[in-house]
Amino acid sequence: MSDGSPNKYNFRHDAAIVMEKHKGQEFWFGLEQEYTMLDETGWPYGWPSNGFPAPQGPYYCGNGSGKVFGRDIVEAHYRACLYAGINISGTNAEVMPAQWEYQVGPTEGIAMGDQLWMSRYLLHRVAEQFGVKITFHPKPIPGDWNGAGLHTNVSTKDMRVEGGLKAIETAMKNLETRHKEHMVVYGEGNEARMTGKHETASYDKFTWGVANRGASCRINRDVQEKGYGYFEDRRPASNADPYQITGIIVETLCGKVDGADVFKTVTKAENVENEMVIPVSKP
Template structure:
């Protein structure tokens, strides 16, 4: 993100019945994507093609009519899509249930359960895992008063399961010292779109490569931009849902995109990223394209995919904040190993010191330096206050873990005087 602006007043997503239009995303919004996919499977026989097309259109239209039904005039009941994180720590799972009436807050929703043995989160002989509703968003797929529900997972005894990173993050963000500093986050989520049949980037020749990087970043044109419809559909769906999405752009590697969420306060940042990822998974599902959050989807002279995290505290944003930022960077340098271990799987393939990264084994910071671990913007240096950008997190990082760790390291953790002095010397030399 170019800058951190004031966050929304939304801390917990609340839904009001009157503000929600029905059926916001009809099949027409995906028509260009579907047509592109259908063209690949066209049969040569023109006679068969016509009859098959007519049957297909008839079937799709009938199904679409049912999908777009507005049940609001006939029932107070709504559909809640309960969403949680699966056993890999990066996969999103969901299932639906009927709620008797519209709700405004997660506390109005019942807990639910799922089969943890089927998600790699519980043994078969004791497979029940309990879902706790934590944040709600408007459902851009079903419309009306229907909602998406971000949940975290617990044992029947009420203990968070190992993949429940939200629970620990909530503890950090409930610390009074953290609350008083009002931590803001702006998260830049990069992702790669893959062709569904060959798992090769969208727009790339199968088994081959496009021209070298250069013209694709923020580019326009059929030979430079691949997947713009998906990016735009996701952008609008997130705005409809109430996700604090602040922008999007094509990335350096063709077939790769980025969107930004924030500024968000505390635990809200993780909730909004996970909800946005779920919506992106659903949109790519409908478009017949595979979403990849691999930090280095293509080896060689191609940019990887990160999740740069912009961060500031109240003290950083006030007069004299640049000194607070430098103290925070010092703390981050001392806990570099702890952060790297929590910043995403496969990140060593991305953090090589090339393609706008610092080597994974080194820590550095600099003003306007995209090859550093931590970048500080020119405006922050000029104004003497602002924010820092942690460029180390991978695209598949857990946002609860990363945001909480930044707050913990910079606000709650205190290094020894000896370690602090040594780190200050190293940072002065940037070694």
């Protein structure tokens, strides 16, 4: 702002304060960014112009014509991220056709938000060259179609050593106590995605479990067997702010810090940066 203070959109400032205070925990993050490609009319890219494709089933990690749409864009974006020094670590076609995911991480602390923001910028720039729009709307098509999330993988130094499962279980208890606050900053329109169906948990209730894709937080089966590792928070929507996600997780697990407010929000009208592009309805 004109007085030198961080403006209301600067969630990075507060997250950085919290992470600096708790840097001894050595947080690692990995974010799985889902998104949907749209054509010039706002309809999912590659879908029939006046109708719907075949039901979900053959599209996830698909291969071949009629099963995947826009792979050239995906691979161009991947190369752009590599060239830019972003720690992109994978990509795959998602359950709904024209929907994709890429993974950034693991990265430490505040770097997660920095890298994800730049990867989103590059995605828009690359898609622009193909005449394709990108939406991070968490439920771009109503009905029996999967939504889009930003699954967040988290670990601390205590979780990554032998016996770390106990620290993960403690984290689950702490996350449950602030479930409502997390949901406020986990993305706009997330209620439409988190219905308890389509590999989501209920928006209103916190749950966790091993190898459970329908839980709020999932512990990998291999993590349970080894007794250490990481956990996955499956609640964040695809349009959520990565600084708020990582910031509030650190705050919830380690404690609040004076001078930082990772829970602050802006009104729907003000939230231009995370504005959702909603496709037009077609028969």
